[in-house]
Amino acid sequence: MKMLRGVGIPLTVGMAGLLSGCGTSYDLPGVDDAVNARANAMFAQAKAAPPRAAATPAAGAARFQRVASRVQPVAERLCNAELAEKGADCRVQLGLDMQRTDRNAYFTYAGPGNGNPVIRFTVPMLQDVESDDEVAFIMGHEYGHLIGQHIVKQQQQAVAGALILGAITAYGNAQAASAGQSYDPNAVSRNMEIGAAVGSKAYSQTYELESDMLGTRIAMAAGYDPVKGAQFFARDEAARSRNGQLSFWGTHPADSRRLAVVLATVDQVKAGPADRE
Numbered sequence: 001m002k003m004l005r006g007v008g009i010p011l012t013v014g015m016a017g018l019l020s021g022c023g024t025s026y027d028l029p030g031v032d033d034a035v036n037a038r039a040n041a042m043f044a045q046a047k048a049a050p051p052r053a054a055a056t057p058a059a060g061a062a063r064f065q066r067v068a069s070r071v072q073p074v075a076e077r078l079c080n081a082e083l084a085e086k087g088a089d090c091r092v093q094l095g096l097d098m099q100r101t102d103r104n105a106y107f108t109y110a111g112p113g114n115g116n117p118v119i120r121f122t123v124p125m126l127q128d129v130e131s132d133d134e135v136a137f138i139m140g141h142e143y144g145h146l147i148g149q150h151i152v153k154q155q156q157q158a159v160a161g162a163l164i165l166g167a168i169t170a171y172g173n174a175q176a177a178s179a180g181q182s183y184d185p186n187a188v189s190r191n192m193e194i195g196a197a198v199g200s201k202a203y204s205q206t207y208e209l210e211s212d213m214l215g216t217r218i219a220m221a222a223g224y225d226p227v228k229g230a231q232f233f234a235r236d237e238a239a240r241s242r243n244g245q246l247s248f249w250g251t252h253p254a255d256s257r258r259l260a261v262v263l264a265t266v267d268q269v270k271a272g273p274a275d276r277e
């Protein structure tokens with residue numbers, strides 16, 4: 001960073017500030033040793049669980065509708081309370097993805113300009129879940145990505161990251177040119193692309209944990225057990241599916257920290273609103 005001081009102070013300092021300003025909106029609950037020990041034990045148990053027998057597609061779809069009818073009103077209320085001022089659309093379309101053949105569930109915007117938010121579950125995912133608690137936690141977690149504004153923030157970070165790397169490269173090229181050395185004009189656009197990838201990944205684990213926290217609150221408020229539900233994420237599954245793409249467990253890495261956040265959030269909710277700073 002030192003070499004940037006001469007030219008880049010306002011530019012680089014300003015944008016570094018923007019990057020860190022795109023973090024999470026919520027404080028995660030504190031995790032103490034006791035919670036960690038419980039999380040580790042549960043994680044080991046979930047990891048060792050035997051393969052499951054698949055439910056029928058019809059049973060999976062019925063489970064999805066049953067859980068959605070309870071989770072949606074709760075999650076929409078929380079979303080409106082958190083995002084009404086920002087003008088975000090909280091009317092999420094919950095539905096099945098009938099195309100994909102992998103086990104997956106995701107949140108995305110189906111419309112331009114981050115409009116028309118959707119949460120979709122694939123049929124194989126619904127055949128694999130074992131309880132309504134699991135569907136409720138996964139659904140709450142996906143709502144968490146909307147309420148935490150994670151896609152919006154990753155877009156902002158990708159732009160900021162690309163600008164920073166682009167600025168660094170441009171500066172380096174300018175230095176090289178003024179020193180009479182050759183420079184590579186394509187390096188600017190190449191670095192812009194790398195910057196976009198780095199910016200998109202930088203907070204993903206933090207956002208995952210934030211979504212776990214929000215998903216825990218949503219599942220509890222809808223009357224489900226998020227601790228039972230979250231164990232779905234802890235299963236021993238491959239990070240990539242056969243076509244080489246990241247699987248649900250690739251984008252949601254199994255990690256005892258997840259369960260620790262869920263356990264600590266449950267404790268926090270049970271302790272009552274006074275505990276929520």
Ligand SMILES: [Zn+2]
Pocket residue numbers: 141145208211251252
């Ligand atoms: Zn997620």
